[in-house]
Amino acid sequence: MKQTELTITDYNLKDTVEHGSEEFPIQYYVDELYCYSKQMIPLHWHSDLEFYLAYGGPIQIQIGKTIIDLIEGDAIFINANVLHSFQQINFQDKCQCPNIVFSHEMIAPSYSIIYKKFIQCIILNTELPYFVLHQDCQWQQDILLMLDKLFSILQKYGLVPSYYGEYPTLPFQNEDIEIVCYEMEIQSILNKIWQLIYLHLEDIPKVSIKHNKHILQVRTQKMLQFIHDHYSLPISLQDIACAADISKSEAARCFQSYLHDSPVHYLLNYRLKQAKQALQKSEDPIVEIAEKCGFQSASYFGKIFHREMGMTATEYRFKNHK
Structure with missing residues (x-):
């Protein structure tokens, strides 16, 4: 079964879907x-x-x-x-x-x-x-x-x-x-x-919310915003951590706590996600899409895309172009 990939949030994980209407919310x-x-x-x-x-x-x-x-x-x-x-x-x-x-x-x-x-x-x-x-x-x-x-x-x-x-x-x-x-x-x-x-x-059992949990969430949101705003540019783990004014190890802890992923792997997946959308919706050359999505070269993009998707970018475009 082909599984649906949901896109329901903005840069800080806020749900962007309108639930009901103003008259009947x-x-x-x-x-x-x-x-x-x-x-x-x-x-x-x-x-x-x-x-x-x-x-x-x-x-x-x-x-x-x-x-x-x-x-x-x-x-x-x-x-x-x-x-x-x-x-x-x-x-x-x-x-x-x-x-x-x-x-x-x-x-x-x-x-x-x-x-x-x-x-x-x-x-x-x-x-x-x-x-x-x-x-x-x-x-x-x-x-x-x-x-x-x-x-x-x-x-x-x-x-x-x-x-x-x-x-x-x-x-x-x-x-x-x-x-x-x-x-x-x-x-x-x-x-x-x-x-x-x-x-x-x-x-009703009460749940004690420690202050540092809120801090972790805010830090994670800041780093996500940075990635979503700058994914097309060369980004290092240090850059991502600096967006929340924390160390690289703390950045890794935040991502693991909330997203069960590393900052670098999340960045890679986000770039791939943007590339897939471009392949589906645009006629831009694959080399240009790779560059716009932050991949250092078309060959590196092709290697990563095939490893993660099990097909080439050209094959993906042929199967999914809208």
């Missing part, structure tokens, strides 16, 4: 993890909130530097501005994970007393970057059932054009539900979910 997705490159959605963050259900097999979620294994049927809540990724654990599985990404405005606007009393205390809580919803906990199971209903409604009535294209239809418990005012019903369900979360705040 919620988006329903089904992430077919088995279809994506490395069977995962890479690290990203957004200012919206998210509920994500494991379906089709267990999945692994990275929250900052923390790794969480989620069994099928459990879900996770991910708070605003939290760096995270999703990956299926078993290669043979076909994980199709339903999820919603939404603004807190779906529950109440920022100027309201509801926001100030019941929302702000959660979305601004640095000790609540996420929490898992388990099927064997009654109040959490109640939320899982409400999520099933919410997914069912959005699958039936609320599908809108999305970056990811069409979604598979999943067999939710409430898939035959009939709703007249589905937008109001969605808002009502979200309010009930949020009320349960608020009422059980003391029961």
